[in-house]
Amino acid sequence: xxxxxxxxxxxxxxxxxxxxxxxxxxxxxxxxxxxxxxxxxxxxxxxxxxxxxxxxxxxxxxxxxxxxxxxxxxxxxxxxxxxxxxxxxxxxxxxxxxxxxxxxxxxxxxxxxxxxxxxxxxxxxxxxxxxxxxxxxxxxxxxxxxxxxxxxxxxxxxxxxxxxxxxxxxxxxxx
Numbered sequence: 668x669x670x671x672x673x674x675x676x677x678x679x680x681x682x683x684x685x686x687x688x689x690x691x692x693x694x695x696x697x698x699x700x701x702x703x704x705x706x707x708x709x710x711x712x713x714x715x716x717x718x719x720x721x722x723x724x725x726x727x728x729x730x731x732x733x734x735x736x737x738x739x740x741x742x743x744x745x746x747x748x749x750x751x752x753x754x755x756x757x758x759x760x761x762x763x764x765x766x767x768x769x770x771x772x773x774x775x776x777x778x779x780x781x782x783x784x785x786x787x788x789x790x791x792x793x794x795x796x797x798x799x800x801x802x803x804x805x806x807x808x809x810x811x812x813x814x815x816x817x818x819x820x821x822x823x824x825x826x827x828x829x830x831x832x833x834x835x836x837x838x839x840x841x842x
Contacts, residue, residue: 690719694745712736714746714760732762756807757833761815773801777793778817788819790815790831791824798824807834812836 669675670678679685679699685706687695699706712718723730750756754766756776765777777790792802814820814834821828 668679669842680699699831730762734763747810747813748802750807753802753810753813753835754806756810756813757815760813764815767806771801776802776815776831776833777817788830790833791828792833792835793824794835795837802833805837808838810838811838 677685680708681699681701683699684805685695685697685699687697687708687710689710692712692833695708695710697706697708712722719733722728723733728736747756750759754776757764757776759767766774767777768774776792777788781790792799794802794805810833814832816824816832816834821832824832
């Protein structure tokens with residue numbers, strides 16, 4: 668069992684191999700070297716609909732916490748390159764967020780649903796700190812992070828963000 672931070676202790680000998688297997692994570696093997704006082708392991712979540720159901724259904728994490736955690740995973744955990752477009756990534760990673768045709772005829776993200784006949788309630792987009800009209804140009808493989816903000820988090824972007832904000836940071840911007 669781990670503590671609330673996911674840490675635990677186990678006594679082992681030099682050259683032992685620690686095998687970590689958890690239901691919804693990739694398996695890890697770590698060899699114990701003579702200089703090791705401790706070994707750390709980053710469990711990488713295998714993001715599939717079934718694994719999301721297991722994680723939330725068994726009470727390990729709430730649906731809201733899982734959505735937040737998936738949006739903030741470390742770079743080695745993201746599988747953004749598995750998606751053909753930023754919109755398919757949003758559909759796959761953010762349950763409850765809708766991607767549909769927007770007012771301009773291009774795909775748009777709706778955080779709070781598509782309630783207006785005029786379709787003017789799409790989220791706004793911020794890429795590398797700059798507000799943009801469209802995110803279809805963003806290559807998922809070049810993305811470092813993506814966040815979908817609503818409520819208090821979106822308020823940082825002004826009254827125009829009342830329908831939510833898609834915030835993307837690219838790998839090139841991080842360097």
